[in-house]
Amino acid sequence: MSKPILYYDDVSPPVRSVLLTLAALDINEKIDLKWIDLFSAAHRNPDYIQINPLHTVPVLEHDDLVLTDSHAILVYLCDAYGQGTSFSLADHKKRAKVLNRLCFNNSIFFQRDAELMRKIFRDKLNDISAHLKPVTEAIDYIELYLSxxxxxxxxxxxxxxxxxxxxxxxxxxxxxxxRSRWPKVKAWYDDLQKLPYYRKANQVGLDKLRTKLRSILTAVPEQM
Structure with missing residues (x-):
């Protein structure tokens, strides 16, 4: 059996969720990484579209298995490499809880993020203050989860x-x-940033994305 291949660009939030998982499971050496440069439209290369017709990242290719959704990839990695660790999803109730939150991210939270980013990058929207309500509502839901x-x-x-x-x-x-609106979210977020692998797996790619955002945005709200 060959090593799994992860097609990625760490400016992508779903990619970064996979990179965090690889680091948490300590399996970086077991995965081959192939960079797909989103800002150079490498995801629209015909060869890549043969792998993923959706032309998105991440993609995990493992022999005849091809997964094109980050949430499915996360579950697969837990099943394939997480047994005996705290990331195992063998307990059916824990698995259901995790899947429930992954579905929230997939169907609500990330979709609202993606829609806002499309407005910024495709429409060159530089004043986003009137477009934040769906996002802030989603963070309200997370505050309730963390209660x-x-x-x-x-x-x-x-x-x-x-x-x-x-x-x-x-x-x-x-x-x-x-913190005044989302105290539990802020505390949880601060804690995750202290993980020893957080910077390499998430912050590095995030900083690349922020550099691009700064080149477009002229008005960023200081507070809600």
Missing amino acids: KTKFIACDELTVADFSIVSTLSTLESVCPIE
Whole structure:
């Protein structure tokens, strides 16, 4: 069996959730990385589209298995490499809780982030203050989640936290996480930034994205 291949660009929040998972599971050496430069439109290369017709990243290719959604990739990595670790999803109730939060990110939180980023990058929108309500509402939901559990899905760190924090940290670039409105989100976010692998797996790519954002935006709200 060959090594899995991860097609990635770390400016992408979903990619960064996978990189966080690889680091948490300590399996970076077991995965081959192939960079797909989004800002150079490498994801639209015909060869890449043969692998993923959706022309998105990340993609995990493992022999005849091709996964084109980050949330599916996270679950696969937990199943393939997480047994015997705290990231295992063998317990069916824990698995359901994690999947529930991954579905929230997939269907609501990341979609709202992606829509806002499309407006910025494609429409060259430089004043986003009138477009933040869907995002702030989604963060309100996360605040409610964290009022019930220490982490996003349960009382221990899971891949659901990586999925949410990669989205949240991206949005923080244009929507500051105010402690007065979201005290539990802010405390949780601060804790995740202290993880020993957070900077390399998430912050490095995030800084690249923020550089691009700064080249477009002229008005970033200081507070909600």
